[in-house]
Amino acid sequence: xxxxxxxxxxxxxxxxxxxxxxxxxxxxxxxxxxxxxxxxxxxxxxxxxxxxxxxxxxxxxxxxxxxxxxxxxxxxxxxxxxxxxxxxxxxxxxxxxxxxxxxxxxxxxxxxxxxxxxxxxxxxxxxxxxxxxxxxxxxxxxxxxxxxxxxxxxxxxxxxxxxxxxxxxxxxxxxxxxxxxxxxxxxxxxxxxxxxxxxxxxxxxxxxxxxxxxxxxxxxxxxxxxxxxxxxxxxxxxxxxxxxxxxxxxxxxxxxxxxxxxxxxxxxxxxxxxxxxxxxxxxxxxxxxxxxxxxxxxxxxxxxxxxxxxxxxxxxxxxxxxxxxxxxxxxxxxxxxxxxxxxxxxxxxxxxxxxxxxxxxxxxxxxxxxxxxxxxxxxxxxxxxxxxxxxxxxxxxxx
Amino acid sequence: xxxxxxxxxxxxxxxxxxxxxxxxxxxxxxxxxxxxxxxxxxxxxxxxxxxxxxxxxxxxxxxxxxxxxxxxxxxxxxxxxxxxxxxxxxxxxxxxxxxxxxxxxxxxxxxxxxxxxxxxxxxxxxxxxxxxxxxxxxxxxxxxxxxxxxxxxxxxxxxxxxxxxxxxxxxxxxxxxxxxxxxxxxxxxxxxxxxxxxxxxxxxxxxxxxxxxxxxxxxxxxxxxxxxxxxxxxxxxxxxxxxxxxxxxxxxxxxxxxxxxxxxxxxxxxxxxxxxxxxxxxxxxxxxxxxx
Numbered sequence: 275x276x277x278x279x280x281x282x283x284x285x286x287x288x289x290x291x292x293x294x295x296x297x298x299x300x301x302x303x304x305x306x307x308x309x310x311x312x313x314x315x316x317x318x319x320x321x322x323x324x325x326x327x328x329x330x331x332x333x334x335x336x337x338x339x340x341x342x343x344x345x346x347x348x349x350x351x352x353x354x355x356x357x358x359x360x361x362x363x364x365x366x367x368x369x370x371x372x373x374x375x376x377x378x379x380x381x382x383x384x385x386x387x388x389x390x391x392x393x394x395x396x397x398x399x400x401x402x403x404x405x406x407x408x409x410x411x412x413x414x415x416x417x418x419x420x421x422x423x424x425x426x427x428x429x430x431x432x433x434x435x436x437x438x439x440x441x442x443x444x445x446x447x448x449x450x451x452x453x454x455x456x457x458x459x460x461x462x463x464x465x466x467x468x469x470x471x472x473x474x475x476x477x478x479x480x481x482x483x484x485x486x487x488x489x490x491x492x493x494x495x496x497x498x499x500x501x502x503x504x505x506x507x508x509x510x511x512x513x514x515x516x517x518x519x520x521x522x523x524x525x526x527x528x529x530x531x532x533x534x535x536x537x538x539x540x541x542x543x544x545x546x547x548x549x550x551x552x553x554x555x556x557x558x559x560x561x562x563x564x565x566x567x568x569x570x571x572x573x574x575x576x577x578x579x580x581x582x583x584x585x586x587x588x589x590x591x592x593x594x595x596x597x598x599x600x601x602x603x604x605x606x607x608x609x610x611x612x613x614x615x616x617x618x619x620x621x622x623x624x625x626x627x628x629x630x631x632x633x634x635x636x637x638x639x640x641x642x643x644x645x646x647x648x649x650x651x652x653x654x655x656x657x658x659x660x661x662x663x664x665x666x667x668x669x670x671x672x673x
Numbered sequence: 674x675x676x677x678x679x680x681x682x683x684x685x686x687x688x689x690x691x692x693x694x695x696x697x698x699x700x701x702x703x704x705x706x707x708x709x710x711x712x713x714x715x716x717x718x719x720x721x722x723x724x725x726x727x728x729x730x731x732x733x734x735x736x737x738x739x740x741x742x743x744x745x746x747x748x749x750x751x752x753x754x755x756x757x758x759x760x761x762x763x764x765x766x767x768x769x770x771x772x773x774x775x776x777x778x779x780x781x782x783x784x785x786x787x788x789x790x791x792x793x794x795x796x797x798x799x800x801x802x803x804x805x806x807x808x809x810x811x812x813x814x815x816x817x818x819x820x821x822x823x824x825x826x827x828x829x830x831x832x833x834x835x836x837x838x839x840x841x842x843x844x845x846x847x848x849x850x851x852x853x854x855x856x857x858x859x860x861x862x863x864x865x866x867x868x869x870x871x872x873x874x875x876x877x878x879x880x881x882x883x884x885x886x887x888x889x890x891x892x893x894x895x896x897x898x899x900x901x902x903x904x905x906x907x908x909x910x911x912x913x914x915x916x917x918x919x920x921x922x923x924x925x926x927x928x929x930x931x932x933x934x935x936x937x938x939x940x941x942x943x944x945x946x947x948x949x950x951x952x953x954x955x956x957x958x959x960x961x962x963x964x965x
Contacts, residue, residue, distance in 0.1 A: 303795045304765075400838060413846055416839045537835065583819035589830045593839050595795045600843050603802070 276306040277598055278336055278344040278358060279366070280351035282313055284325065288515055289368050292398065292419050293347045296366075298324040299420075299591020305598060310336040310344075312354035333357065343601050346393070349385040355393075364601045365393040367402055369512030369533075374452065378630075383623050390619055392612035394601045396594070398513045401533045410615060412607060415597040418537070419513050420590030421581070425491045426522035428578055429499065434571050440467060440564035441501040443525070445474035445487075445494075445516050446508070454507030454530065454550075461556035462505065467564030472497060498523035502570060503563060508532045509550065517545065518584060521577035526570065528559050538584065544576035686914050687907045690720065692853065695902040696785050696887060697724035699851070700812040703893045707810070708732060709780030711771065713762060713797075714787035718746030721783075725750060734774050736760055738767075763791040768800045779808030781893065786885075788815050788840075789828040798843060805845060810891035814853070815840070817883050837886040848890035849897050852883035858903055872903045 277300065279293050297307035308329045331339075333354050344360035346352040349371045355363055365388070375382035389409065396415040397403050403414040442462060446453035455473070459481060462471045473480050474487040474497065489497065498504065504520035504527040514534030517527035521538075527545040529535050541547040546563070548556045563570045585593070651660055697720045704710045704725060711734040712721055718735065726749055733752040737743040738761050747755045758774045760767035782804060788794045801811050818825060819833020830836065841848065854877065860870055877899075889897040945953055 303793055400835070403842070413842065416842045418835055418839065579822040582822035582824060583831060583833055585831060585836060589836070592793050592795060592830065593836075595793070596798050596843055599795060599799055600802070603799070 275304065275342045275599070275602060276308070276339075278308050278310045278331075278339075278341045278360065280310045280312045280344065280346050280348075280354050280358075282348050282350055283311065284309070284330070289348060289512075292368065293366070294325055294328065295420065295422075295587050296417075296591060296594045297328045299587055300595045300598060301327070302588075302591060303595035305595055308336070310354070310358070312351040343598055345396070345598075345601075346388075349388040352388045352391055352393075362601050362604075362606060363393050364598075365389075365391065365395050367395055367397040367406065369399075369510065370402060370405065373510045376451070383619075387616060387619055390612055390616035392607040392609040394604060394607060396597050396601070399534050400537060402512065411611065415600060417590060417593045417597050418585060419515060420585050420587035421515075421519060421522055422491060423522070423586045426495045426498070426519045426581075428522055428581055429524050432524050432571070432574055432578060434567065435502060436567050438468075440465075440469040440503060440560060440570075442469055442471050442503045442505050442560065443474065443497060443501045443520065444471065444482075444505050446506070447475060448477050448480060452508060452510040454509055457507045457551070457553060457556075458505045461507070461553040461560065464553055464557035465560050465564070466557075467561045469560065469564060472501065494519065495523055498525045501525045502574070503528055503560065505556075505560070506530070506532075507548070507550070507556065511535070513537070514539075518581065521545075522581040522584075524574050524578055526563070526573035526577045528556065528563070538580050540576070540580075542573075544573060544580045546573070686911055687904060688855065688911075691902055691904050692855070692884060693720035693785065694723050694904070695853065695900065696812075696814055696885070697721050697783070698902055699887065699897055699900055700781070700783050700889075701725055701728065702896045702898075703781045703810050703812060703889070704728070704730070704783065706893065706896075707780035708778045709734065709776055711736065711775055711780065711782045712746075713771070713782060713784040714738075714790070715743065715746045717742045718748070718750070720785075721746075722749035727751075729753075732756065732776060732780070734758060734771070736762070736771050736774075738762070762787065762797045763793050765796045768796045772800060772804075775804075775809075779804075779810075779892075781810045781812065781891075784811065784813040786814060786816065788813065789818070789825075789830050789832055792829050794830070798840075802844065805891040808892060810889065810893035810896075812887065812889045812894075812897060814885050814887045816885050820882055832886070837888075841888065844888060845890045847894070848888050849894045851887040851889075851897060851899070852881075853885040853887055854878070854881040855884050856901060856903065860905060872901075875901050 279297050281290055281293055284290060294309065297309055300307050308331055310331050310333060312333055336358055339359070341358055341360040343362045343364060344355055344358040345364040345366050346355040347366045347368065352365065372382045372386035375385065389406065394415070395406055395412065396417055397406065398417060398419050400416060403416050406414050444455060444458045446455045448455040455475070459473070462469060463481065471482045472484040472486060473482040474489055474494070475485065476488055478485055486497070498520040501520065502525060504517045504525050506517055506527065506529045508530060509532060511532045511534040514532060517529055518538055520527055521544065527539065528548055529539055529545060530550050531547050535547065539545045539547060546559045548559050651657060701724050705728045708731040710730060712718070713736045715721065715735040715737050728751065730750060730752040732754045733747060733750060734756045735743060735746045736758045737746065738759065740759050743757050743759055747757070756774050758771055760770045762768060762771070782801065784801065788797070791797060801813070805811050815832040815837060817833055818828060818831050819836065841850065856875060858872070862870070887897070
């Protein structure tokens with residue numbers, strides 16, 4: 275059985291890393307997996323673990339072959355999926371990717387529409403499976419991401435840390451709005467107890483004790499092992515991997531109740547769940563861990579127990595192999611309901627766009643007198659006379 | 674050898690045996706009603722014999738990777754025909770051998786506590802789904818290892834709520850799922866009473882953590898019904914089992930200590946032999962002579 279996993283690129287990202295690992299693992303189960311780049315490469319590939327074990331093809335090369343299963347792994351790769359000669363087509367949904375875009379971003383609609391395609395779906399989180407099953411009458415296959423147990427290795431013993439500052443790790447791109455990195459830094463700034471903050475990011479202009487990254491998995495594991503808490507205040511997540519990786523190395527977590535957290539974070543047992551937009555509450559939770567070392571140790575022990583019960587990549591690969599065989603066995607989904615759903619979503623988008631246009635027109639009508647006034651005051655004599663007023667207005671206007 | 678109770682015998686801890694007995698008892702209505710029953714990972718067949726000893730069975734196909742256990746299995750069953758298949762269910766060949774032995778008439782397959790032992794369960798799972806589509810009824814179980822975070826050296830995969838959900842989604846949508854939960858109990862018997870005791874109805878707890886997940890799929894899956902089973906505790910047997918385990922562990926630890934000492938001695942000796950001659954041949958006397 276041969277399978278094409280379509281990826282947009284091989285740049286550093288959790289999503290691509292997951293696909294590379296699955297492609298590598300299913301080989302042990304007699305599945306010949308290939309990574310197909312859905313777009314031209316312009317940057318060097320990130321050195322993902324095991325990437326050398328997997329064949330990588332361009333879309334042009336992949337078009338010349340026949341595939342038992344072709345599988346899109348990111349919403350933008352679904353169009354390339356339809357260009358391949360495949361007996362079955364599937365969609366590995368790692369998040370509801372429309373949520374990565376703000377409501378007025380047109381890409382949001384593009385990502386959402388891909389869920390209407392008549393494709394079999396494999397996903398990595400139960401919440402995604404359940405949401406998609408509510409949206410469409412189709413059984414979704416579930417394969418949770420594994421963890422590299424050799425890299426994120428659990429310590430044989432967890433020493434109690436009675437003294438020293440609370441060692442906090444924040445990871446993520448601060449420029450990605452839904453990662454909540456800014457909120458995490460603000461929360462740490464409000465802490466009263468001694469702490470040491472490490473931020474893992476490519477950005478450098480941040481207020482932290484230590485800024486590192488990008489880091490390899492091995493370096494991340496070493497960082498988690500010397501940390502007490504992974505602080506992650508995301509607004510959108512798929513499977514929510516970083517706190518789980520931290521748990522494997524004996525760090526507890528302070529997280530928002532973001533999607534994916536419900537799969538393994540238990541408030542008061544292996545971590546603390548805090549609210550969004552509540553830096554004060556989050557900083558109090560961190561202070562509590564810094565003060566109450568018995569609680570900290572109990573959460574770290576709970577985190578380690580959770581980690582032990584999580585599947586390895588080998589187990590996840592077995593499950594993915596079973597899912598791919600099931601995709602090949604099941605009949606392709608009926609295109610009729612898919613078209614109906616897509617047309618209905620397009621119709622909804624047209625209505626939403628019409629509303630935006632009508633609101634814009636109404637606003638333009640209301641703004642017209644102001645624009646006329648603006649043109650008048652821009653004329654030279656008036657402009658000179660009104661200059662002091664304009665300076666005052668700039669000083670007092672709300673930002 | 675440390676006993677993880679992977680193989681059920683007459684000496685197995687009663688609380689583990691009753692769990693196996695209950696699973697076979699739950700499958701018994703299906704097994705009795707079909708012309709062919711296949712028990713995957715049958716072991717010595719102890720629990721199956723307890724549940725089905727009084728049943729007139731048709732064709733029985735017993736499958737295990739252990740020839741000795743397989744030889745004992747099925748001796749206490751009343752079957753028209755018994756076929757024994759020694760097979761590794763982690764391989765395509767092993768699964769094909771079982772399918773070849775099943776015959777044409779659809780029947781039932783029990784697969785209790787097998788999947789977690791397989792290096793890959795993909796060929797077996799695929800075969801079970803295909804058998805169900807062909808009219809066979811499958812009853813299978815996996816343990817809830819994940820809840821205890823037990824790293825059982827005999828289990829290749831770790832099962833829990835999440836992993837079971839993954840499995841469930843690979844099975845037909847109408848699969849019947851049951852959660853097996855241990856019970857606590859006690860009995861009080863007046864001297865002279867030797868009859869069976871009625872156990873009062875057990876109210877299942879909604880939040881009870883299961884010890885095992887059981888799933889049935891295929892045409893007779895609905896015959897898997899809720900039930901409980903109680904057997905008298907064998908405290909003497911349990912004590913014997915625990916002492917045996919303790920003793921085995923102590924022996925293993927002693928052997929490990931000896932092995933470690935041997936490895937250390939070998940490493941030291943190797944280092945000494947590889948060292949330069951003046952160091953290799955030195956004795957306390959030569960060292961003392963060199964010191965001022």
